[in-house]
Amino acid sequence: xxxxxxxxxxxxxxxxxxxxxxxxxxxxxxxxxxxxxxxxxxxxxxxxxxxxxxxxxxxxxxxxxxxxxxxxxxxxxxxxxxxxxxxxxxxxxxxxxxxxxxxxxxxxxxxxxxxxxxxxxxxxxxxxxxxxxxxxxxxxxxxxxxxxxxxxxxxxxxxxxxxxxxxxxxxxxxxxxxxxxxxxxxxxxxxxxxxxxxxxxxxxxxxxxxxxxxxxxxxxxxxxxxxxxxxxxxxxxxxxxxxxxxxxxxxxxxxxxxxxxxxxxxxxxxxxxxxxxxxxxxxxxxxxxxxxxxxxxxxxxxxxxxxxx
Amino acid sequence: xxxxxxxxxxxxxxxxxxxxxxxxxxxxxxxxxxxxxxxxxxxxxxxxxxxxxxxxxxxxxxxxxxxxxxxxxxxxxxxxxxxxxxxxxxxxxxxxxxxxxxxxxxxxxxxxxxxxxxxxxxxxxxxxxxxxxxxxxxxxxxxxxxxxxxxxxxxxxxxxxxxxxxxxxxxxxxxxxxxxxxxxxxxxxxxxxxxxxxxxxxxxxxxxxxxxxxxxxxxxxxxxxxxxxxxxxxxxxxxxxxxxxxxxxxxxxxxxx
Numbered sequence: 001x002x003x004x005x006x007x008x009x010x011x012x013x014x015x016x017x018x019x020x021x022x023x024x025x026x027x028x029x030x031x032x033x034x035x036x037x038x039x040x041x042x043x044x045x046x047x048x049x050x051x052x053x054x055x056x057x058x059x060x061x062x063x064x065x066x067x068x069x070x071x072x073x074x075x076x077x078x079x080x081x082x083x084x085x086x087x088x089x090x091x092x093x094x095x096x097x098x099x100x101x102x103x104x105x106x107x108x109x110x111x112x113x114x115x116x117x118x119x120x121x122x123x124x125x126x127x128x129x130x131x132x133x134x135x136x137x138x139x140x141x142x143x144x145x146x147x148x149x150x151x152x153x154x155x156x157x158x159x160x161x162x163x164x165x166x167x168x169x170x171x172x173x174x175x176x177x178x179x180x181x182x183x184x185x186x187x188x189x190x191x192x193x194x195x196x197x198x199x200x201x202x203x204x205x206x207x208x209x210x211x212x213x214x215x216x217x218x219x220x221x222x223x224x225x226x227x228x229x230x231x232x233x234x235x236x237x238x239x240x241x242x243x244x245x246x247x248x249x250x251x252x253x254x255x256x257x258x259x260x261x262x263x264x265x266x267x268x269x270x271x272x273x274x275x276x277x278x279x280x281x282x283x284x285x286x287x288x289x290x291x292x293x294x295x296x297x298x299x300x301x302x303x304x305x306x307x308x309x
Numbered sequence: 310x311x312x313x314x315x316x317x318x319x320x321x322x323x324x325x326x327x328x329x330x331x332x333x334x335x336x337x338x339x340x341x342x343x344x345x346x347x348x349x350x351x352x353x354x355x356x357x358x359x360x361x362x363x364x365x366x367x368x369x370x371x372x373x374x375x376x377x378x379x380x381x382x383x384x385x386x387x388x389x390x391x392x393x394x395x396x397x398x399x400x401x402x403x404x405x406x407x408x409x410x411x412x413x414x415x416x417x418x419x420x421x422x423x424x425x426x427x428x429x430x431x432x433x434x435x436x437x438x439x440x441x442x443x444x445x446x447x448x449x450x451x452x453x454x455x456x457x458x459x460x461x462x463x464x465x466x467x468x469x470x471x472x473x474x475x476x477x478x479x480x481x482x483x484x485x486x487x488x489x490x491x492x493x494x495x496x497x498x499x500x501x502x503x504x505x506x507x508x509x510x511x512x513x514x515x516x517x518x519x520x521x522x523x524x525x526x527x528x529x530x531x532x533x534x535x536x537x538x539x540x541x542x543x544x545x546x547x548x549x550x551x552x553x554x555x556x557x558x559x560x561x562x563x564x565x566x
Contacts, residue, residue, distance in 0.1 A: 185413075187409060187411055187413040188413060188415065190366060190409070190413065191407075191409060191413035191414075191415070191472075192415075192427075193366065193399070193402065194364055194366065194402060194405075194406075194407040194409075194476075195402070195426070195427035195431060195475070195476070195479060196399050196400065196401075196402040196403035196427060196431040196432070196479065197399065197426075197427055197430055197431045198395065198396060198399050198431070199395055201430050201431065205426065205430060206415055206426075209417050210415075210416065210417055
């Protein structure tokens with residue numbers, strides 16, 4: 001009785017004084033901050049004072065109608081190619097994991113070819129397919145053709161750009177989605193089959209939604225990568241942001257400032273994508289964490305309310 | 310079992326191999342409707358494997374296994390057996406509920422969505438009816454107030470009770486329990502066993518692989534002791550537990566009781 005009374009806090013006793021200790025000093029952080037501040041100041045100084053950056057010229061051209069059109073083209077090319085890539089990627093991943101050896105073998109071959117050759121080469125091939133096949137016909141295999149198209153008409157530069165980017169992306173996306181599907185616990189599909197759900201229902205309702213948590217971060221990565229890869233369709237040739245800024249650069253004999261303009265545009269667009277990715281990841285985390293992490297806006301609000309503002 | 314009454318589960322000389330290893334070495338069992346059979350035995354004795362064969366999560370390699378008079382996983386025409394398609398197997402499983410050791414709730418769905426999923430998708434029942442039925446079942450397992458919680462917000466015992474409600478929402482004729490309390494903290498075992506006891510009293514046919522000898526004695530109509538892929542001893546639970554006939558049974562029970 002007396003021993004247990006010792007460890008029990010006494011009822012009615014005032015709480016002990018809060019600890020007042022001198023916090024650990026971090027002199028290294030101050031040194032690092034000083035060094036970095038000097039380096040940043042030097043960089044800013046050179047960027048502002050060196051006339052070769054030509055900020056006036058850049059500002060003049062950054063929002064010129066052809067450049068803005070190029071930005072829009074880059075954006076929709078990214079979205080469309082990713083849509084093709086994800087859709088085909090899901091189909092390929094499901095084929096690859098199918099018990100049917102013909103399906104899984106075909107999916108393997110697809111990934112082998114499209115992941116194993118450079119996307120630039122693929123774009124050029126799609127853009128110049130008419131030198132390989134002048135005409136494309138639909139009809140009986142090895143027999144008579146019912147209708148015949150000129151390749152040049154069937155695959156204009158826009159189609160070549162989409163085919164090149166989308167089909168290449170599908171190979172990468174299928175591997176990402178396959179990894180996501182494999183990351184879902186075996187017990188999940190077992191429970192679903194024990195409930196009498198079919199293979200496709202189990203995949204669509206149970207496995208894929210859980211795979212999304214693993215699939216979303218690398219897909220965001222792929223989308224950002226795709227936004228920059230679209231600059232390669234200039235070789236198809238198809239007109240997008242990089243094509244336009246380069247054109248202005250060569251016409252005015254000032255290529256360097258326009259390269260900076262293009263980079264700033266790409267940086268702005270990828271920044272927006274990163275914000276979107278954050279919220280998508282947060283959405284698919286529901287159910288796997290007890291409480292969703294706060295959004296940046298909520299964090300700011302919490303800080304402010306804590307200070308009583 | 311009354312004369313002429315069809316057994317709910319009938320196993321005759323069921324054999325199964327994993328590669329060259331024989332897990333089941335000729336299981337003969339009969340479970341009558343409304344019977345509660347408990348299967349006990351050391352780990353690796355094949356009891357979980359046998360349970361999983363009953364709803365064709367595992368395939369048997371020899372013998373006959375039927376549920377409610379229908380062969381599991383095969384169609385019989387004349388003297389030939391035909392493998393069932395995935396769709397037919399899925400349909401067969403609609404009548405058999407299963408509860409797993411690790412619960413296996415769908416983590417991206419709330420408790421209510423977990424319970425409603427299969428009746429909606431696999432059976433295509435109208436949403437309104439399924440919802441009412443699911444809420445009634447959650448009430449029955451004592452979780453009416455947790456319908457909108459995600460599995461990660463529930464304790465192990467609560468998750469397992471949702472899993473039981475999920476299986477019951479398919480209105481099964483037979484319930485299989487694969488060590489339903491083995492993954493639970495000791496103080497949570499009771500709440501799950503209480504739900505199972507209520508289910509047994511309502512007349513459900515149940516096969517329970519378990520280490521809970523108290524439950525087997527009180528609720529079970531029959532007890533099967535398995536070891537090394539064979540049924541060593543079977544009979545009335547009180548009889549087998551207090552007066553085991555075989556040396557292996559005696560040795561096992563002396564360790565767990």
